Amino acid sequence: MIYRDSHGKSLEDYPRPSVAADTAVLTIAGDRLCVLLTLTNDATRREEAEWRLPGTFIHSGETLRDAATRALRDKAGVVGVEVRQLHVFDAPQRDDRGWVLSVAHYGVGRAEALMTSERVRLAPVDELPPLKYDHAAIVAFAVDSVRTDYRRSPDPERLLLAPFTIRQLRLLHEIVLGEQLLPDTFRRTMLDKLTPTGAQLREGRGRPAELYLRA
Amino acid sequence: MIYRDSHGKSLEDYPRPSVAADTAVLTIAGDRLCVLLTLTNDATRREEAEWRLPGTFIHSGETLRDAATRALRDKAGVVGVEVRQLHVFDAPQRDDRGWVLSVAHYGVGRAEALMTSERVRLAPVDELPPLKYDHAAIVAFAVDSVRTDYRRSPDPERLLLAPFTIRQLRLLHEIVLGEQLLPDTFRRTMLDKLTPTGAQLREGRGRPAELYLRA
């Protein structure tokens, strides 16, 4: 039984857009906040490369999150990154192939889990190459979202393997936020969201630091 | 020239979802925070009414904001309300008519501008009737969003006609936030975002209050 409206038409009788799920996966590489890019399909050689965020069209019966996750796996070989929805980009002329909406997503992962293929690259978010479509705007949304999270709690995306020292945590936050943080203020604001383990870590010179877990 | 992918297929050769733009328009009515609802198409008599948020399918060449605005006009007779995007609802079975994504929007308007038609109604957001689809979840997103705005600045949606007294502003914020506010604290937090006019307003008993504009 197909639904028909008051004009006797079904949903399929009206024009529909293609809907893409594109994802900005952020990570730390070379002490910088980077985003995962893939080569566009038309690009054959890396030198004349054109870059984009991994994405795909949503399939019937699938959620946007499923589509975004599938694109990460198929287009970039990335698994295990949780994605979240950001915003729909809908400018009518944004895609030269036709009428395409892009539902932007973001996720965060460790760099080792991302450099899986010849056709991917990690680019610093403040030095992006030209990106296809409006993918640069998606990256900006993603960076904003992740920074808001990192202002409020210690490594919410679990980039650090626990246990970790407060120094390790602070250096990570400095990279994500793109600004220096006062060691003592940072320590005190994060301390009540951490659990001390009692164990210590010796690293090079200096007094050993206590290791903590997320509270 | 139609775009074709590596299999020689165009975008139209793949199944696409219908995309709806649904909008929760919030307002103050009867000293409560309310949302604008419309009768569903199938509902004929108001007694056996089934309610939903005004919405429509996006048309080709149109943005989601355009579609949401058009739906407000055509389904509820409402014009002049600015809408903003909230979230995409994409559960595969959310619409019994088929594969439909809903891009939720919200807006805020004065009640006088909303009660324009026989087929609309304002329902308190904490006492909603049963709504079609997942429209109750959209209302919850909208309320959340508007409350966040009202916590940070004085009547950002301009429900009050300027100039206004701080008391009028506080009573409005109390209704939007659903909680009582301390008059002195509220005054001091809002004062630096307001401009005094020098004029005063006498209302019933008590000392006249100064009138302010948004800074």
Place this chain on the structure above:
DNA sequence: CGAATAGTGTCTGTGAGACAATATTTA
């Protein structure tokens, strides 16, 4: 020992919450 890092003490400024006092008006 000196450099480097970890961690604590403490002062200051800011801002919210709370309560009280003062000011101005109408019934």
Place this chain on the structure above:
DNA sequence: TAAATATTGTCTCACAGACACTATTCG
């Protein structure tokens, strides 16, 4: 004058920023 509302004074608490001091380790 009493009640109602507006406005200001002020105390407290919590917390961030900033700087200085102590603690522990390695070279």
